[in-house]
Amino acid sequence: MKTLIDKIILVILLLAFLTSIFLIFAWVPPIKASNPAEQIAQRIFYYHVPSAWIGFLAFFVVFIGSIAYLWKRERKYELLSVASAEIGVLFITLVLLTGPVWAKPVWGIWWTWDARLTSSLVLWLIYVAYLMLRRYLPDGNKRANLSAVVGIIGFIDVPIVYYSIRWWETQHPKAVMASSEGGLAAPMFFVFMFSLAAFTLLYVYFMRVRYKLLVMEDSINKQIKEMEIL
């Protein structure tokens, strides 16, 4: 049941991602690197970093949705949190997949127990556990309450996890966007922002579709229950 807005977003997304692939592979100048493999591998940065940002955004929405649920007790906040948690896990999975693809040619290894990598994996595990919890519980207020509690504790834990592992030696490239010294060159910055916008729109689209699906599931379940009573 796609509305007109959904269709429009889908078309924009299609165009945006095609454009971003063109920008990343044909338009933006490659970075200065002695290793030619690194020059190619670096281009994954434009998908890797936005995925991470959107993953964090999604988990923040889980946090806000969980608080709103415990406060207002409205089903919509519960569904919003669940939808966002699923999508967040998806994006962090993308981060964990694109990272090794970059690391293999540049570091020579797929994975290392580095600070950033480890904390991202722990983050992923926290929200997978959140989704598992929901799977093991029957639908109802109990499930909504318990998952909201975990959604809140989980998000508060995220900065602590990052902080606890931070003092480890990190090989991971510095956060170029946040650094004071220069940062990205103008064309790179433009492509990055373009990707980020595309990923944000993708998140919005996924949220709309998943949320609607959850509402539909709900109404079907309700009808089944009514039929059972009859």
Place this chain on the structure above:
Amino acid sequence: MLKPSLAIVQKDLRMEFRSKESILAMWIFSLLIFVIFNFTFEVSRLVMLEIAPGLLWVAFIFSGMFGLNHSFAVERENGNLRSMALMPVTGGSIYLGKFLSVTIIMLLFETLIFPIFVIFYDLQLTATLFLLIPVILAGTIGFTSLGTILSAVSVHTRNQQILLSLLLWPLVSPIIIWSVNLTSMVLAGEILTNFLPLLIRIIAFDVIFFTISFMLFDYILED
């Protein structure tokens, strides 16, 4: 507020000392971890000393799961969870009671397993070893403060035991990382300048985790 909590502590400890269910299981399980570890990693004494701090905490948290699982599993029998929710006290005081009893049981178990650890890994008994007391205390409190609320969450599921591990371990990992760091400092006899700041950091996060859990516990009890 403290009275109902103390009543829960009293009940839990009385049950534990009559059956010795948790402590005995935890103690034997830790012993098994040491033995299995020895089979699977045949390492030299030097390497052993390096990994001993991690091993100690692995034993603590793996065995600690027994205590945490047990803590709310006993309440599920005979519908005690519902009676708890009906008690005219706040969720916070029930949380406090459960937290205290689990923590006391775990600290007792740790006291009992530590001498075995010292013998197995031939640790030097020096005065600095006393510095382990605040480290173990702070680490354990962090583990149980999060563990108690997550045990109350997972007890409602079919797969209680595995789910508690899935929820707790990633969340408690910062506390464990710092505790292992501090333990290695103490065991190596190199108390660095960052010993105290690190310890204070664990305590700070203990307080954070405890406060959040204390505040959120009401929502877990209600139906």
